[in-house]
Amino acid sequence: MQHWSRRGFSDGKSGSEFVSKVVDDVHIGEQYHHFMLASQRDRIVRDSFQKIALDLLPAGADVLDFGAGTGIDAKAYAANGHLTFVYDPSEAMCAHLAQYCHDEIARKTIIEIASPLACKVHAVTANFAVLNHFADHTSLFEELSCVVHQGGFVLASMLNPYYLGDARYGWWRANVMNLLRRGHYAIPSESRIHRFTPWVVAQAATPYFRLERLIPRGFGLATDLYMFLLFRRA
Numbered sequence: 001m002q003h004w005s006r007r008g009f010s011d012g013k014s015g016s017e018f019v020s021k022v023v024d025d026v027h028i029g030e031q032y033h034h035f036m037l038a039s040q041r042d043r044i045v046r047d048s049f050q051k052i053a054l055d056l057l058p059a060g061a062d063v064l065d066f067g068a069g070t071g072i073d074a075k076a077y078a079a080n081g082h083l084t085f086v087y088d089p090s091e092a093m094c095a096h097l098a099q100y101c102h103d104e105i106a107r108k109t110i111i112e113i114a115s116p117l118a119c120k121v122h123a124v125t126a127n128f129a130v131l132n133h134f135a136d137h138t139s140l141f142e143e144l145s146c147v148v149h150q151g152g153f154v155l156a157s158m159l160n161p162y163y164l165g166d167a168r169y170g171w172w173r174a175n176v177m178n179l180l181r182r183g184h185y186a187i188p189s190e191s192r193i194h195r196f197t198p199w200v201v202a203q204a205a206t207p208y209f210r211l212e213r214l215i216p217r218g219f220g221l222a223t224d225l226y227m228f229l230l231f232r233r234a
């Protein structure tokens with residue numbers, strides 16, 4: 001188990017590794033929450049993700065925060081007048097969300113659901129590497145096509161496989177050819193985390209969703225740890 005301190009994790013893992021490896025430890029929800037709010041770099045990424053989501057959402061439109069974690073984004077969407085459904089398979093995350101979003105849950109501006117299929121919304125958001133927990137997104141997008149209204153969207157932030165900051169790691173260098181040949185890979189030490197090119201995810205989303213926007217593009221793909229993918233319901 002990893003132990004968290006204010007400086008990070010005692011086993012030397014960085015915040016991005018933590019984000020990519022959230023595990024079902026009973027304390028992890030609280031640790032994750034405080035870590036994410038304290039990390040300036042992650043706060044900047046979160047702010048830009050939320051701004052894109054809120055700019056895209058029509059006034060009063062409902063949203064599903066898929067893999068909602070401790071509810072940081074859900075609280076922001078609800079504060080902006082969007083009825084927000086939250087789904088997360090981790091009990092630890094849900095437990096902390098229930099505390100952090102207690103008032104919104106009581107007012108029914110945030111609604112916890114046991115399956116993403118339990119709501120019908122204009123948009124689905126999945127921030128901070130939720131989709132990296134899937135080995136293949138084909139059935140996920142098929143499922144989300146039943147959740148998102150025609151013309152609605154899925155906005156996801158995923159680990160950017162081209163991020164050059166990861167080139168210092170042996171696993172990154174060992175998988176460059178896999179990335180170029182197959183467009184995805186997973187490494188044994190992160191058994192539940194997969195990395196994908198945006199094009200592989202876009203292919204899996206077809207025919208239900210089409211990739212409308214990728215952020216960043218060009219040089220930013222080498223310098224940003226996360227990439228944002230906007231899929232429009234076809």
Ligand SMILES: C[S@@+](CC[C@H](N)C(=O)[O-])C[C@H]1O[C@@H](n2cnc3c(N)ncnc32)[C@H](O)[C@@H]1O
Pocket residue numbers: 018019020022036066067068069070071072073087088089090093126127128129130133
């Ligand atoms: C790094 S956390 C991000 C949490 C939250 N979205 C945020 O912005 O802070 C990744 C989340 O993905 C969730 N997750 C893992 N597998 C999932 C799955 N199959 N479906 C939905 N969420 C999943 C985890 O429980 C965890 O809360």
